[in-house]
Amino acid sequence: MAERPMLSVEGLTACYGAVTALNGVSMSVPRGGICAVLGANGAGKTTLLRTLSGLKRAESGRVLLDGADITRLPAERHVRHGLAHVPEGGGVIAELTVEENLRLGGLWRAGRRDRARSAAEVLELFPPLRERVSRPAATLSGGERQMLALGRALMARPRVLLLDEPSLGLAPLVTRQIMRMLLDLRAERELTVVLVEQNARSALSVSDHGLVLNQGEVAMAEDAGRLLADDRMRHAYLGF
Structure with a gap:
């Protein structure tokens, strides 16, 4: 089947x-x-x-x-x-830090420990973001912003x-x-x-x-x- x-x-x-x-x-x-x-x-x-x-x-x-x-x-x-959607241009919030943008992606997840684990997985996947985790998204390069947009979507652990x-x-x-x-x-x-x-x-x-x-x-x-x-x-x- x-x-x-x-x-x-x-x-x-x-x-x-x-x-x-x-x-x-x-x-x-x-x-x-x-x-x-x-x-x-x-x-x-x-x-x-x-x-x-x-x-x-x-x-x-x-x-x-x-x-x-x-x-x-x-x-x-x-x-x-x-299901997670990364729109054209990524749509990250420039005024927020990398960490705050990632937190937005995991808001609906039930527990703080679960969200922290998801954030650690994303930062492991995208090492440049780990080095800039406390910086505003406005300071990132275009490639780093796209990584952040992807990482924010992955915070919800999507299947699609x-x-x-x-x-x-x-x-x-x-x-x-x-x-x-x-x-x-x-x-x-x-x-x-x-x-x-x-x-x-x-x-x-x-x-x-x-x-x-x-x-x-x-x-x-x-x-x-x-x-x-x-x-x-x-x-x-x-x-x-």
């Missing part, structure tokens, strides 16, 4: 007024899988993540997390069910991580480090990742599966290696 997907999306539709941003999008990601969501600007990638995390209301369709229907739940309940453009504005070396961390997290925690990226080659290099969106609809859903090898698809939708 096939294992139940960790994340299933069935016929998801979302609108902004009269504009349909997602039109019947379906996808599934197995436990510990990494799925790259690709496409041009305006294809619906960010709307997909916002709808999955409860920040955007779905007009129709379903989002299932490990079999549980979370489609109509408020965003904070998505977190409690095990939604990442929107984690490499935006970062140097290639830092981008490679972040992609490597995703592979490590998958191996160590069996974390399931949905990765939105403009850098299609980088995203597909760490993904098992790729989903290409075009004007809010699925243009192709395929094994990541096959997408990389499909010249027509790459030229038509991925820009390389």
